[in-house]
Amino acid sequence: MEASHFTLPLLLLLSFSYLLCLSAQMTGTFKCGGDSPSMCHSLVGYSSKNATTLHNIQTLFAIKNLHSILAANNLPLSTTRDQRVNPNQVIRVPIPCSCSNGTGVSNRVPVYTVKKDDNLYFIATEIFGGLVRYQRISEVNKLRDAALIEPGQKFWIPLPCSCDKLDGQDVVHYAHVVKSGSSLDEIATMFGTDNTTLARLNGISGDAQLLADNPLNVPLKACSSSVRNDSLDAATMLLPNSSYVFTANNCIKCSCDASKNWTLSCEASSELKPSKWQTCPSSQCEGADNLLISNTTSTSCGPRSCAYAGYSNQTIFTTLSPDSCPDSGGPGNYASTVSSSFSFVMVLFQCALLCLCLF
Ligand SMILES: *[C@@H]1O[C@H](CO)[C@@H](O)[C@H](O)[C@H]1NC(C)=O
Ligand SMILES: *[C@@H]1O[C@H](CO)[C@@H](O)[C@H](O)[C@H]1NC(C)=O
Ligand SMILES: *[C@@H]1O[C@H](CO)[C@@H](O)[C@H](O)[C@H]1NC(C)=O
Numbered sequence: 001m002e003a004s005h006f007t008l009p010l011l012l013l014l015s016f017s018y019l020l021c022l023s024a025q026m027t028g029t030f031k032c033g034g035d036s037p038s039m040c041h042s043l044v045g046y047s048s049k050n051a052t053t054l055h056n057i058q059t060l061f062a063i064k065n066l067h068s069i070l071a072a073n074n075l076p077l078s079t080t081r082d083q084r085v086n087p088n089q090v091i092r093v094p095i096p097c098s099c100s101n102g103t104g105v106s107n108r109v110p111v112y113t114v115k116k117d118d119n120l121y122f123i124a125t126e127i128f129g130g131l132v133r134y135q136r137i138s139e140v141n142k143l144r145d146a147a148l149i150e151p152g153q154k155f156w157i158p159l160p161c162s163c164d165k166l167d168g169q170d171v172v173h174y175a176h177v178v179k180s181g182s183s184l185d186e187i188a189t190m191f192g193t194d195n196t197t198l199a200r201l202n203g204i205s206g207d208a209q210l211l212a213d214n215p216l217n218v219p220l221k222a223c224s225s226s227v228r229n230d231s232l233d234a235a236t237m238l239l240p241n242s243s244y245v246f247t248a249n250n251c252i253k254c255s256c257d258a259s260k261n262w263t264l265s266c267e268a269s270s271e272l273k274p275s276k277w278q279t280c281p282s283s284q285c286e287g288a289d290n291l292l293i294s295n296t297t298s299t300s301c302g303p304r305s306c307a308y309a310g311y312s313n314q315t316i317f318t319t320l321s322p323d324s325c326p327d328s329g330g331p332g333n334y335a336s337t338v339s340s341s342f343s344f345v346m347v348l349f350q351c352a353l354l355c356l357c358l359f
C-alpha cells in the first residue's frame with residue numbers, strides 16, 4: 001500500500017522527465033550552451049534524392065568559396081564546380097554555427113527563395129535533405145501560416161549545429177541524417193565514436209528512439225593544433241580527420257590526417273591567391289631563421305620542428321617545438337595532471353546527466 005502511494009507520483013515524474021529528454025530529440029535541435037564559445041564552425045551532411053552538382057550545393061547553402069566545400073570533403077582543389085554529385089551521395093557542408101538559449105543553429109544562413117509548387121515540408125525534407133524540420137523553419141521565421149508560402153518569398157533555414165566540447169575535448173559537430181534501419185552502433189562505427197556517447201549527446205536511450213530521416217548530432221574528433229588563442233583563425237582551426245583548410249589569407253594550408261597522430265599539419269601554400277595581403281608574409285620560424293613552417297631539424301637534444309601558430313593582420317605566427325633536453329621539461333606534467341582530473345570530473349558530471357535522462 002505504502003509502496004504504491006510512493007510509486008505513482010514517482011512514475012509520473014519519471015515519464016515526465018523522459019518526455020522532456022525525448023522532446024530534445026523530437027524537435028531535431030542540437031544542444032549548445034554552457035561554457036562553449038557562442039560561435040563556431042560546424043558541419044552538416046547533405047544528400048539529395050536527385051543527382052546534383054557541387055555548384056548547386058554551394059548555391060543552396062550560400063557558401064562563398066567552392067574551396068571550403070572541397071576542403072571539408074578532402075576533394076582536390078582542381079575539382080570543378082560542375083562536378084556531379086550522385087543521388088544519396090553525402091557531401092559535408094561547412095556552416096557558421098551560433099548558440100543561443102541552449103540550442104545551436106546556423107547563423108541566419110542559408111536563405112531560401114520559395115519556388116513555384118514548393119511547400120515547407122518539401123523544402124525541409126527534400127530540398128534540404130531532412131536536415132531541418134519544417135516546423136522549425138516556420139518557428140524561426142515567425143510564419144503566420146506554414147501552409148501559405150508564396151513563390152519569391154525568402155526565409156532563413158535553421159540548420160542544426162553545436163559548439164559544445166565533449167568531456168572537455170574540442171570536437172567538430174556533424175549533423176548526420178539517419179537512414180532508416182540504421183543503429184547507433186553502426187553510426188558510431190562510421191564516425192569513430194561510440195553508441196553511448198551518441199545516445200548521451202542526443203538525449204536518447206537507444207536505437208528505438210533513433211529517428212530515420214532526422215539529423216543526429218555526431219561529434220567528430222579534431223586534430224590538435226598549435227594555433228594561439230589570439231589568432232584571427234583561433235575559432236576555425238578545428239578540423240576532423242580527412243579534411244583541410246586554407247587560412248592566414250590563403251597563405252597557409254593545414255590538413256588533419258588521423259594517421260599522423262591526430263596532429264594538424266600546416267605548410268605555406270601558393271595554391272590560392274592571397275586574400276587581403278598583396279603577397280604572403282614569410283613562413284620562417286621565429287628564433288630559427290633556417291626553418292620554415294613544417295620543417296624539422298635535428299639538434300643534440302633531439303628533433304625540433306616549426307609549426308604554424310596562427311596569424312594577425314600583419315604577420316604569420318610560428319612556434320618552435322621545445323627541445324627535449326632533460327632540464328627543460330618543467331611545468332608540463334603539472335598542467336596535464338590538472339586537465340586529466342578536470343576531464344574526470346566532467347565525465348562524472350556527464351554520467352550524472354545521462355542517468356537523469358535515462359530514468
Ligand atoms: C529563449 O527562450 C525563452 C524562453 O524559453 C524565449 O522567451 C526566448 O524568445 C528565446 N530566445 C530566442 C532568441 O530564441
Ligand atoms: C527530383 O526530381 C523529381 C523528378 O524530376 C522532381 O519531381 C523533384 O521535385 C526533384 N526533387 C528535388 C529536391 O529537386
Ligand atoms: C551500445 O552497444 C552495446 C553493445 O553492442 C549495448 O550493450 C548497449 O546497450 C548499447 N548502448 C546504447 C545506448 O545503445
Ligand SMILES: *[C@@H]1O[C@H](CO)[C@@H](O)[C@H](O)[C@H]1NC(C)=O
Binds near residue numbers: 229230
Ligand atoms: C590565451 O592563452 C594565454 C596563454 O597561452 C592565456 O594566458 C590566456 O588566458 C588565453 N586567453 C583566452 C581568452 O583564453
Ligand SMILES: *[C@@H]1O[C@H](CO)[C@@H](O)[C@H](O)[C@H]1NC(C)=O
Binds near residue numbers: 192241257
Ligand atoms: C581517417 O580518414 C581516412 C580517409 O577517409 C580513413 O581511411 C581512416 O580510417 C580515418 N581514420 C580514422 C581514425 O577515422
Ligand SMILES: *[C@@H]1O[C@H](CO)[C@@H](O)[C@H](O)[C@H]1NC(C)=O
Binds near residue numbers: 224261
Ligand atoms: C602523439 O601525440 C601525443 C599527444 O598529442 C604525444 O604525446 C605522442 O608523443 C605523439 N606520438 C608520436 C609518435 O608523435
Ligand SMILES: *[C@@H]1O[C@H](CO)[C@@H](O)[C@H](O)[C@H]1NC(C)=O
Binds near residue numbers: 295
Ligand atoms: C621546409 O618546408 C618547406 C615547405 O614548407 C619545404 O618545401 C622544404 O623542402 C622544407 N625544407 C627542409 C630542409 O625540410
Ligand SMILES: *[C@@H]1O[C@H](CO)[C@@H](O)[C@H](O)[C@H]1NC(C)=O
Binds near residue numbers: 312
Ligand atoms: C585587421 O584589419 C581589419 C580590417 O582590415 C580591421 O577591422 C581590424 O581591426 C584589424 N585588426 C587588428 C588586430 O589590427
